[in-house]
Amino acid sequence: MTNFIEGIKAVLKAEEEARRIIEEAKRQAEAIRKDAEAFKVDVSKEIEEAKEKVAREVEEKARSEVKAIEEDLEAKILKLRSSASMNMERAVEELLKLVLPRAEGG
Amino acid sequence: MSTSDPSKIIEKILNDARSEAERIVSHARAEAEARRMEARKRADAEVEAAVSKFRRVKEEEARRIVVEAKVKAKERWLKEREELIAQAIEKVKEKLAEVTKSPSYVKVLESLIEEAAVAIGGGDLIVEVNERDSKLNLDLEGVAKAVSSKTGVNTKIELSKAKPRCMGGAVVSSKDGRFIYDNTFESRLERLSSTMRLTASKILFARPSY
Numbered sequence: 493m494t495n496f497i498e499g500i501k502a503v504l505k506a507e508e509e510a511r512r513i514i515e516e517a518k519r520q521a522e523a524i525r526k527d528a529e530a531f532k533v534d535v536s537k538e539i540e541e542a543k544e545k546v547a548r549e550v551e552e553k554a555r556s557e558v559k560a561i562e563e564d565l566e567a568k569i570l571k572l573r574s575s576a577s578m579n580m581e582r583a584v585e586e587l588l589k590l591v592l593p594r595a596e597g598g
Numbered sequence: 599m600s601t602s603d604p605s606k607i608i609e610k611i612l613n614d615a616r617s618e619a620e621r622i623v624s625h626a627r628a629e630a631e632a633r634r635m636e637a638r639k640r641a642d643a644e645v646e647a648a649v650s651k652f653r654r655v656k657e658e659e660a661r662r663i664v665v666e667a668k669v670k671a672k673e674r675w676l677k678e679r680e681e682l683i684a685q686a687i688e689k690v691k692e693k694l695a696e697v698t699k700s701p702s703y704v705k706v707l708e709s710l711i712e713e714a715a716v717a718i719g720g721g722d723l724i725v726e727v728n729e730r731d732s733k734l735n736l737d738l739e740g741v742a743k744a745v746s747s748k749t750g751v752n753t754k755i756e757l758s759k760a761k762p763r764c765m766g767g768a769v770v771s772s773k774d775g776r777f778i779y780d781n782t783f784e785s786r787l788e789r790l791s792s793t794m795r796l797t798a799s800k801i802l803f804a805r806p807s808y
């Protein structure tokens with residue numbers, strides 16, 4: 493009889509523990525839900541950051557294209573000067589022929 | 599399960615409670631995750647909409663910058679060409695100044711006078727040369743003969759007392775003043791400017807082009 497009563501007490505205690513476990517789980521679930529509700533994306537900040545990133549990328553690309561144009565220009569100017577330097581004497585002679593009625597210049 | 603073994607009953611009660619607790623928490627987690635994902639998705643869409651417009655504006659700005667750089671480059675390249683052509687023409691002027699000091703210049707000047715006289719069509723003509731050239735021993739009679747021969751018009755050429763300020767060459771006019779032909783070097787350079795620039799460009803820049 494004593495064992496039976498002890499057994500009943502233990503079962504009741506276990507049921508109490510089970511209720512506590514479930515209550516604890518419900519509290520945890522509520523905390524998780526509240527946490528999720530509190531989850532907010534700072535859209536303004538993300539937009540600002542994304543814009544900064546886009547601006548950096550686009551500006552970098554433009555800078556690189558402008559640099560390439562300038563380098564290309566410098567190379568072409570060097571070629572232009574080199575070609576003019578090589579051909580200057582001949583050009584002057586030909587121009588002189590145009591200005592003078594006969595090629596008697598020089 | 600035997601009611602005489604409470605430990606098994608207790609174990610089952612606790613196991614069931616744990617399982618239920620796990621189900622409750624898992625369900626809450628899944629709901630929370632879905633809520634977060636939804637919020638993330640909405641935010642991403644909002645960010646994308648704002649940024650895509652911004653990107654278009656920035657890309658347009660960048661295109662303008664690149665186009666401006668190309669235009670500037672083209673202008674600088676053309677300016678460089680212009681300067682080199684101008685250098686060549688400047689050298690031609692220096693050479694012309696040398697020509698005026700050379701012995702062959704008399705023949706050059708006579709040719710210039712002849713060319714102008716023929717262009718006028720011969721006749722009674724007056725020729726103006728600068729102070730220095732007026733002291734040269736010009737064969738104006740010989741020139742007049744050549745002009746007569748070329749135009750079929752009897753031609754006489756007199757040296758004017760007027761002395762134009764010029765590098766060289768001559769201004770020839772009909773005696774009645776109806777026709778004037780400016781064949782000074784300055785005038786020739788001016789008349790031939792386009793041709794000279796084109797010729798200089800062809801010769802100087804035989805290699806690269808923009």
